[in-house]
Amino acid sequence: MPSRPRPTDAELGILRVLWDLGPSTVKEVHRALSAERELTYTGVLRMLQVMFEKGLVRRDESERSHVY
Secondary structure, X not given: OOOOXXXXXXXXXXXXXXXXXXXXXXXXXXXXXXXXXOOOHHHHHHHHHHHHHHOOOOOEOOOOOOEO
């Protein structure tokens, strides 16, 4: 069974937010990360999509706003 790729520093930052907040929307993750440094919403969204594709996060698509 292949192992998951190691998260980048930026991905680790997102994972820390998710560990602190629990299941969160992109908007909630963006808000938390923006307190530390300036990031665009679309940049955070794209990173979460890539992390989902890598298997680093799960996504609940049952609501309009996806929850990671």
